[in-house]
Amino acid sequence: MFQIDAMSRVPVYEQIVEQTERFLLSGVLAPGTKMPSVRSLSLDLSVNPNTIQKAYSELERRGFVKPVPGKGMFISEQVGECLGEVRKSKLETIRAVLVQGKQAGLTRADVEQCVDQVYRKYEEKRDEV
Amino acid sequence: MFQIDAMSRVPVYEQIVEQTERFLLSGVLAPGTKMPSVRSLSLDLSVNPNTIQKAYSELERRGFVKPVPGKGMFISEQVGECLGEVRKSKLETIRAVLVQGKQAGLTRADVEQCVDQVYRKYEEKRDEV
Amino acid sequence: MFQIDAMSRVPVYEQIVEQTERFLLSGVLAPGTKMPSVRSLSLDLSVNPNTIQKAYSELERRGFVKPVPGKGMFISEQVGECLGEVRKSKLETIRAVLVQGKQAGLTRADVEQCVDQVYRKYEEKRDEV
Amino acid sequence: MFQIDAMSRVPVYEQIVEQTERFLLSGVLAPGTKMPSVRSLSLDLSVNPNTIQKAYSELERRGFVKPVPGKGMFISEQVGECLGEVRKSKLETIRAVLVQGKQAGLTRADVEQCVDQVYRKYEEKRDEV
DNA sequence: GTGGTCTAGACCACG
DNA sequence: GTGGTCTAGACCACT
Numbered sequence: 001m002f003q004i005d006a007m008s009r010v011p012v013y014e015q016i017v018e019q020t021e022r023f024l025l026s027g028v029l030a031p032g033t034k035m036p037s038v039r040s041l042s043l044d045l046s047v048n049p050n051t052i053q054k055a056y057s058e059l060e061r062r063g064f065v066k067p068v069p070g071k072g073m074f075i076s077e078q079v080g081e082c083l084g085e086v087r088k089s090k091l092e093t094i095r096a097v098l099v100q101g102k103q104a105g106l107t108r109a110d111v112e113q114c115v116d117q118v119y120r121k122y123e124e125k126r127d128e129v
Numbered sequence: 130m131f132q133i134d135a136m137s138r139v140p141v142y143e144q145i146v147e148q149t150e151r152f153l154l155s156g157v158l159a160p161g162t163k164m165p166s167v168r169s170l171s172l173d174l175s176v177n178p179n180t181i182q183k184a185y186s187e188l189e190r191r192g193f194v195k196p197v198p199g200k201g202m203f204i205s206e207q208v209g210e211c212l213g214e215v216r217k218s219k220l221e222t223i224r225a226v227l228v229q230g231k232q233a234g235l236t237r238a239d240v241e242q243c244v245d246q247v248y249r250k251y252e253e254k255r256d257e258v
Numbered sequence: 259m260f261q262i263d264a265m266s267r268v269p270v271y272e273q274i275v276e277q278t279e280r281f282l283l284s285g286v287l288a289p290g291t292k293m294p295s296v297r298s299l300s301l302d303l304s305v306n307p308n309t310i311q312k313a314y315s316e317l318e319r320r321g322f323v324k325p326v327p328g329k330g331m332f333i334s335e336q337v338g339e340c341l342g343e344v345r346k347s348k349l350e351t352i353r354a355v356l357v358q359g360k361q362a363g364l365t366r367a368d369v370e371q372c373v374d375q376v377y378r379k380y381e382e383k384r385d386e387v
Numbered sequence: 388m389f390q391i392d393a394m395s396r397v398p399v400y401e402q403i404v405e406q407t408e409r410f411l412l413s414g415v416l417a418p419g420t421k422m423p424s425v426r427s428l429s430l431d432l433s434v435n436p437n438t439i440q441k442a443y444s445e446l447e448r449r450g451f452v453k454p455v456p457g458k459g460m461f462i463s464e465q466v467g468e469c470l471g472e473v474r475k476s477k478l479e480t481i482r483a484v485l486v487q488g489k490q491a492g493l494t495r496a497d498v499e500q501c502v503d504q505v506y507r508k509y510e511e512k513r514d515e516v
Numbered sequence: 517g518t519g520g521t522c523t524a525g526a527c528c529a530c531g
Numbered sequence: 532g533t534g535g536t537c538t539a540g541a542c543c544a545c546t
Contacts, residue, residue: 007324011530025233048531083234090230091243097226098247101219104154105212108248114220115244118227119237140536166518177538182520190319195394199518199546269521283491295533306523311535328531328533341492348488349501355484356505359477362412363470366506372478373502376485377495398545435546 001036004045012047016055017062021086024064024079031080035065035073130165133174141176145184146191150215153193153208160209164194164202259294262303270305274313275320279344282322282337289338293323293331388423391432399434403442404449408473411451411466418467422452422460 002019004012023029035041038056042049056073059065063082065073076082098111131148133141152158164170167185171178185202188194192211194202205211227240260277262270281287293299296314300307314331317323321340323331334340356369389406391399410416422428425443429436443460446452450469452460463469485498 006326006329009325009327011327013530022232051531054530087230087233087235090226090233090235091239094223094226094230094235094240095243095247097219097223098244101216101223102247103151104216104219106216106219106223108244110220111223111244111248114224115227115237115240118224118231119240142536167520168518177540179539180537183536185519196396196519197393197546198396198398198544200393201518271521280490296535297533306525308524309522312521314534325534326531327529330533345488345491345493348484348491348493349497352481352484352488352493352498353501353505355477355481356502359474359481360505361409362474362477364474364477364481366502368478369481369502369506372482373485373495373498376482376489377498400545438546441545 002041002045004047013051013055013058016045016052017058020055020059020064024075025083025086029075031075031077033075034071035075037072131170131174133176141174142180142184142187145174145181146187149184149188149193150191153204154212154215158204160204160206162204163200164204166201260299260303262305270303271309271313271316274303274310275316278313278317278322279320282333283341283344287333289333289335291333292329293333295330389428389432391434400438400442400445403432403439404445407442407446407451408449411462412470412473416462418462418464420462421458422462424459 002016004015006012008015010018020029020035035056036044038049038052041047042052045052056065060067060073063076064079066076067073101111131145133144135141137144139147149158149164164185165173167178167181170176171181174181185194185196189196189202192205193208195205196202230240260274262273264270266273268276278287278293293314294302296307296310299305300310303310314323314325318325318331321334322337324334325331359369389403391402393399395402397405407416407422422443423431425436425439428434429439432439443452447454447460450463451466453463454460488498
């Protein structure tokens with residue numbers, strides 16, 4: 001389920017958080033779903049249990065998952081409310097990067113072309129994701 | 130000239146590199162200009178000389194500045210050639226965050242509106258800067 | 259493993275970089291191999307950790323090694339691609355010193371004899387190494 | 388007469404020494420010739436007098452020039468003896484670089500080809516120098 | 517004065 | 532344990 005790139009500079013725990021977030025946004029993980037236990041995921045990914053624990057703590061902090069004592073971690077029922085926040089922050093990131101690009105001398109046309117490339121027709125889009 | 134945010138998670142030396150890059154892109158720093166000496170900038174920013182040195186080394190590595198023995202650091206005459214690369218990488222960054230945003234469920238309209246905000250008419254832009 | 263000459267004019271960190279490069283070229287260090295940790299090498303060579311760090315940063319910049327967060331420095335899997343470049347630059351260096359030698363009045367015979375000495379038969383070569 | 392590259396990493400005083408050496412080797416500067424005074428050369432090259440002085444001291448140390456009190460610096464009459472040494476050291480440098488190249492995996496053929504390029508026919512050689 | 521290298525020792529995030 | 536960043540202060544070569 002998760003794909004860890006040990007050579008990447010982004011921390012392993014953050015890779016797990018990001019991928020979980022992506023699964024939530026795309027609906028692959030629905031509220032109420034049980035997350036794998038720390039131990040099992042640790043074995044699956046060949047990653048230190050501490051690292052998994054850290055990822056789960058971060059997910060809990062963001063309101064994505066809720067621990068059920070004695071049962072495990074579950075996708076929070078209120079996860080939908082958080083996803084709006086996530087999208088808003090993504091938009092903020094985009095805005096920041098655009099401002100940087102503009103300061104670097106990128107024209108509106110450059111950016112529009114880039115947007116075009118990303119939001120192209122559905123048929124071509126499907127295999128990209 | 131430089132603005133250092135000591136609380137930021139991005140390293141001080143990288144902040145200096147980025148800001149220098151921005152000055153170059155906006156034309157504030159022209160080829161042949163002398164950079165502040167390691168020691169003087171160190172005092173100005175209340176930052177250790179080693180940290181400044183690291184920033185300058187990175188700038189030299191990227192081809193933005195050249196040391197003149199016993200004289201100081203100077204903006205490279207060939208800096209123009211590097212800036213194209215910088216712009217290209219900025220565009221790549223934009224593309225990457227756009228893809229992320231799209232995966233997060235942002236619509237093309239959302240993004241277009243964001244682009245509009247950044248590249249809006251001059252009259253409205255003025256008070257932003 | 260490494261031999262540092264503290265009296266040499268070539269910086270310690272550069273000696274480490276060069277020797278590592280030599281180990282890579284000769285196949286002593288294969289992709290995936292773990293480099294000694296900054297601290298341990300620092301103790302081994304009686305050199306400040308910062309100096310080792312600088313050497314490792316340079317090696318990373320050249321694409322020879324990759325840091326794995328929390329694990330250590332590892333020889334890059336793509337190191338083979340870089341070695342071709344290294345050989346090319348070595349050849350350039352040779353060309354440069356040959357030109358200098360020629361300008362200094364060295365004859366082709368002088369140089370050929372020198373090449374002979376370096377690339378002599380295996381039996382004679384053995385005791386040189 | 389001298390060509391100084393301020394942007395070069397090799398020290399200015401060393402550039403002067405090297406070029407003088409080259410002039411001696413090629414016979415442009417003959418024994419007994421008077422070198423320009425420190426002051427005049429300093430003005431000519433827009434270089435600090437201390438730097439010229441350092442170059443001259445180095446040239447004197449190597450036995451290339453002799454100061455004549457009240458007259459100036461003159462190319463030493465015994466310069467011929469030194470030039471043999473210079474050629475010998477050049478050959479040593481070549482040998483060292485060849486060894487490095489061999490360790491880097493360069494074949495004899497690679498090197499021979501390089502030698503060929505440098506020592507090609509006279510007609511083609513002329514415009515290279 | 518300049519940049520470049522180095523030591524000594526600290527703190528941080530990551531696993 | 533790992534690498535990465537930073538401070539404090541030193542020495543060097545070059546101009």
